Amino acid sequence: MTQYRMMISIWSFCVLLFAACTENSTETDPVTPPVEVSLSEQNLSRAMELTDKAITAHFTGSGMAMARYYNPYTGVRSDETGSVWMYTSAIEAVNAILHGLQVQRDNGNTTLYDEHFNRYADLLGSLYENVDYYQGTFELVSYTQTKEWTIYGVNRGNAKGTAKVEGIENVYDDQMWLVRELLESYKITGKPAYLEKAEYLTAYVLDGWDSTRNPDGTERGGIPWGPGYVTKHACSNGPMVSPLVWLHEIYKDKNDEITYRYIDAEDRESRETLSVKKSDYYADFAKKVYDWQQNNLLRSDGVYDDMRGGCSPGNPQTETINGTVYRKGINCQDRVGPAISYNTGTMLSGAADLYRVTGENEYLQDAQKLSDDSFNHFAKLGQNNPELYSYDISGFNNWFNGVLMRGYVDVQPAYGTASDYIDTFQKNLDYGYENFLYEGFLPTNLLVGWSLTPNNNRTEGMFNFAFAAEYAVLSRYELAK
DSSP states (O other): OHHHHHHHHHHHHHHHHHHHHHHHHHHHSOOOOOOOOOHHHHHHHHHHHHHHHHHHHHEETTTTEEBSEEETTTTEEOSSBOOHHHHHHHHHHHHHHHHHHHHHHHTTOHHHHHHHHHHHHHHHHHHHHHGGGGEEEEEEEOSSOEEEEEEEOSSOOSSTTOOOOSGGGOOHHHHHHHHHHHHHHHHHHOOHHHHHHHHHHHHHHHHTSOOOBOTTSOBOOOOBSSTTOOOEEGGGTGGGHHHHHHHHHHHTTSOOEEEEEEEOSSSTTOEEEEEEEHHHHHHHHHHHHHHHHHHHHBOTTSSBOSEEEEEESSSOOEEEETTEEEEOOOEEEEEEOOOOHHHHHHHHHHHHHHHHHHOOHHHHHHHHHHHHHHHHHHOEETSSSTTSEEOOOSTTHHHHHHHHHHHHHHHGGGOTTHHHHHHHHHHHHHHHHHHHOBTTBOOSSTTTOOOSSGGGOOEEHHHHHHHHHHHHHHHHHHHHO
16 A cells, blocks of 8 residues: 555656646747748749749859759759740749739738849849840841841840841740730839830831731731741740730820831732821730631640641742832741640630730630630640649640640639649649759659659759749739639
8 A cells, every 4th residue: 555655646746747847848948830821922932942043053154144954963054055035934933923022012921022022123134134145136128128126036145235136046936925024024113124125026026927918908917937937836926915915005095106017908019107006006916916826726626736837938038019128928828736835825815815905705715715625635634643634844845834824824813714724733833842842943844753863853944944933923823813
């Protein structure tokens, strides 16, 4: 009995001692509850993390020369310099982050905005300052005039303004992606220089529109891939629709006018000049470009082919009319594939933007059908993971797929089903981030991961920026939906 009482006393003492220790621990070392972060803020934080790492890895020097590849396992940066298109992907990511920060501020998260907005705005300015290494000047004979232009070549020059830009050295779609980002930057910052440059490049792109006439007086239409090409591509038409709508919106309550050149429908040799309101000009051209791509490149399965080929003449030619030299019109008969995700993505965004400003139901119906048909075509369930949808990542498709995702985001306010399609991108990014993030980089294949051979793990700079841009777009989407 004595032994039993002793055991009870010892047990009671231990209980009291534990209680005292616990109470003391609570007072001196409280357990901090985990801070809940919304999915929107998490997406934006990941976008900034990926962008910061990519900027450090891919850009060197005060001129911000961009290495196309970087391997986070070996720390090796490639000697190959990225094209202007690849360089623009960095601007795209920074713009998307800045938009995301503004939306966070507007929804009460001023801390995130105050901490990061100015540094990304400064980075944006540096990127634009140094994109001029891709800039050059040349004289172009177009369908309606001969004019000197200062635009952006495919490849970087040794100094600003010295890039090769004649003939096939520049393409219209590169200018279009820059127009898009310049207008995004203008909407974010309000800086007139961004709008001015966007309108200048827009004028250059639309100067490439085939305004020559068919025998029945209708325009041939379509923009070739570049002034040195004759084939008319989805990628040199579709990306221009949304920027033209945005320009219409910028000027819709203003009386600003624009003067442009055109070919008379009846006197098909006559080049005429006309001044109209900018808002009307940009809206009308957005519809023309949209209609051309839909009429010439939409497939029976509901997505878009890559280009119109089989052109006559087979290379750029000129003709002399009333003593003046012009580019000769092009007839392209053959539709050429394959279907590529970004060619559908640009038309999704274009349809959404046209529906928003016109209210015309045909654009909404196009957007709904194209959303469903494109998801059925491009998304494949269970190829790499039984619960996740895979998208083709061969070639440049990682970047292309980001354009498709953005199209779904643009359509979603008018078509809620697009949320299901957007969710597949969120899940894939999160799977890659949570399973394979290495030194701040994601692998090319988000669902498979890195190679076991370190030297095989180089990543495309534009893919790194594409993943960041997707996360930033998804951040805004989470708050907007």
